[in-house]
Amino acid sequence: MKKLINAVDSVEEQMVLGLVKSAPHKLRKLDDGNIIVRAVKKEGKVALVSGGGSGHEPAHGGFVGEGMLDCAVAGPVFTSPTPDKILAGIQSVAADKGVLCIVKNYAGDVMNFEMAVDMANDEGLEADYVVVNDDVAVKDSLYTTGRRGVAGTVLVHKIAGAKAEQGASLAEVKAVAEKVIDSVRTMGMAVSPCTVPSVGKPGFELADDEVEIGIGIHGEPGIKREKISSAAAVAQKLLDKILADLDFRGQEVVVMVNGMGATPLMELYIINNFVQDYLKEQGVKVYDTMVGNYMTSIEMAGFSLTLLRLDDEMKALYDAKADTLALKR
Secondary structure: OOOOOOOHHHHHHHHHHHHHHOOOOOEEEOOOOOEEEEOOOOOOOOEEEEEEEEOOOOOOHHHEOEOOEOEEEEEEEOOOOOHHHHHHHHHHHOOOOOEEEEEEOOHHHHHHHHHHHHHHHHOOOOEEEEEEOOEOOOOOOOOOOOOOOOOOHHHHHHHHHHHHHOOOOHHHHHHHHHHHHHHEEEEEEEEEOOEOOOOOOEOOOOOOOEEEEOOOOOOOOOOEEEEOOOHHHHHHHHHHHHHHHOOOOOOEEEEEEEEOEOOOHHHHHHHHHHHHHHHHHOOOEEEEEEEEOOOOOOOEEEEEEEEEEOOHHHHHHHHOOOEOOOOEO
8 A cells, every 4th residue: 555644543633634734714623523614613604514534535624614614524534423523513613593414325424413413402502414315326335325425515515505605594504405415416437446544455456447337435336347448438328327317408507527536637627528518419508517626535546427407596506605725616
């Protein structure tokens, strides 16, 4: 295993410290745990809390800031933070309008965030949560009951974050978050796996001429292994599965071409070139496109495609100002 780390047991803390030190005017780390919050707490709004296992950077700490998250709680690599750490994050940003947690659909994340929300409510804090399940690859996996939450989570952060920034109520912010969840779909693939530092070996093996279709974001294998083909052929397989799951034709959409951590931008742009042309052929209207690393799996090479079907409210919130390390509008 070759990794630029100092010690396996300090990877998460040193990563979080390095992140906040890169923008101390915007971010700070709580003393207790790997919890990132805005440097200046924003009052008069619903606070948004998200998080999960480390290894998905820039998610989730990179999306803390104006127009998006108020807090991100980082657990060990690919492992949910514990309920007490999530509760500490909720407590640190809680305000009069309440707290909404945005949770990816993985068993550990859902269980621990739900427990933390219950504990916050027991303390008299108004808190609630939504669960993102945008992955169309599998109905159930090693880690979930139901679909996994993957890169579409970032668009929930963006749109719910903009709604919260407007001063909307907790019920209103939750409603728009759920509307995004209902309207977003994702599917991914890998050309090479990733290695969790504490494990020291890849999560699965691929021959030089093989790719894995339908991977998740925790280094787990996908639903199908096949011989490598062109970027266009692979992207079409992912898009066809997404388009078969939700009717995007005739709709305006946001497209996200998301790198899994080790895929060069050159290749992501080659993929996007095909995606734009293919969606036009399918009668899908592209409103905006995001290309880059938004929800990664450490150093996995590969990509995911996300489509979000917009309505007028979501479009306005998507366009609203955001100022975070990983996403600006």
